[in-house]
Amino acid sequence: MSDSTPRLWAVVPAAGKGSRFGADCPKQYLDLGNAAVIEHSLHALLAEPRIATVVVALRGDDSHFQQLAVSRNSRVRAVQGGAERADSVELALASIAQDAGERDWVLVHDAARPCLSGSDLSRLIEECLARDCGGILAQPMVDTVKRANDRQQVVETVDRTVLWRAQTPQMFPLADLFSALADCRKRGVLVTDEASAIEATGGHVAIIQGSHRNIKITHREDLALAEFFLNELRAEGDSP
Numbered sequence: 001m002s003d004s005t006p007r008l009w010a011v012v013p014a015a016g017k018g019s020r021f022g023a024d025c026p027k028q029y030l031d032l033g034n035a036a037v038i039e040h041s042l043h044a045l046l047a048e049p050r051i052a053t054v055v056v057a058l059r060g061d062d063s064h065f066q067q068l069a070v071s072r073n074s075r076v077r078a079v080q081g082g083a084e085r086a087d088s089v090e091l092a093l094a095s096i097a098q099d100a101g102e103r104d105w106v107l108v109h110d111a112a113r114p115c116l117s118g119s120d121l122s123r124l125i126e127e128c129l130a131r132d133c134g135g136i137l138a139q140p141m142v143d144t145v146k147r148a149n150d151r152q153q154v155v156e157t158v159d160r161t162v163l164w165r166a167q168t169p170q171m172f173p174l175a176d177l178f179s180a181l182a183d184c185r186k187r188g189v190l191v192t193d194e195a196s197a198i199e200a201t202g203g204h205v206a207i208i209q210g211s212h213r214n215i216k217i218t219h220r221e222d223l224a225l226a227e228f229f230l231n232e233l234r235a236e237g238d239s240p
């Protein structure tokens with residue numbers, strides 16, 4: 001890695017199958033208003049001038065991405081992802097490690113989260129840089145939370161005041177995240193987000209409260225909700 005002026009990179013894991021959604025194509029390519037799901041996610045990142053380059057991790061058999069105009073954006077690169085989300089992120093980081101500076105940062109944002117607002121993205125970037133600490137957007141838990149046994153019987157009610165639902169983007173020093181993901185992979189530690197890898201290797205993660213609109217499209221009913229939220233964001237001028 002070269003040691004130049006710190007830059008901000010973005011990685012977009014987009015190599016999933018969308019099996020829980022159950023559509024004919026991966027959910028990141030479903031139509032959502034006037035664009036595909038992934039286009040909304042990428043446009044939100046590309047609207048942020050501090051992000052120099054966006055690296056999208058795709059399935060090896062992905063034939064959709066190259067048909068999108070955004071695939072030809074000069075700030076967008078595509079690489080092949082891996083079997084798990086963490087593998088896709090690590091492979092994307094591996095593709096830029098040689099170009100990245102020692103003090104560069106990276107934020108990772110799910111292709112399946114199209115309702116990221118410009119204000120949330122800016123706040124995450126500013127808080128992480130100001131605190132010099134990696135961080136994640138997250139939502140406080142508003143439901144009562146139960147721990148259940150394997151027969152789906154309630155074992156206990158959990159104190160929800162200390163619980164947060166992690167979203168993306170998640171932003172960390174690029175070298176720290178790359179190293180943490182590789183370490184977790186070598187140790188067989190399964191991680192479902194970037195913060196888990198940082199935590200597992202002793203790092204610190206700040207929580208920055210994000211909007212409840214920043215949902216992850218997972219099941220069929222999420223698509224209509226995402227379209228509603230996108231229309232709200234557009235009306236407020238908080239999305240590209």
Ligand SMILES: Nc1ccn([C@@H]2O[C@H](COP(=O)(O)OP(=O)(O)OP(=O)(O)O)[C@@H](O)[C@H]2O)c(=O)n1
Nearest residue numbers: 013014015016017018019020083084088111112
């Ligand atoms: N091997 C994988 C698996 C997931 N993802 C991406 O990680 C994000 C969040 O994952 P998830 O919502 O679980 O997407 P899928 O894995 O496609 O969904 P499912 O688990 O229902 O198949 C998505 O943008 C997905 O494309 C990825 O890049 N590589």
Ligand SMILES: C[C@](O)(CO)[C@H](O)COP(=O)(O)O
Nearest residue numbers: 085110166167168192193216
């Ligand atoms: C990264 C994430 O979106 C944070 O909530 C979530 O962990 C992704 O989980 P998935 O099972 O890969 O959708």
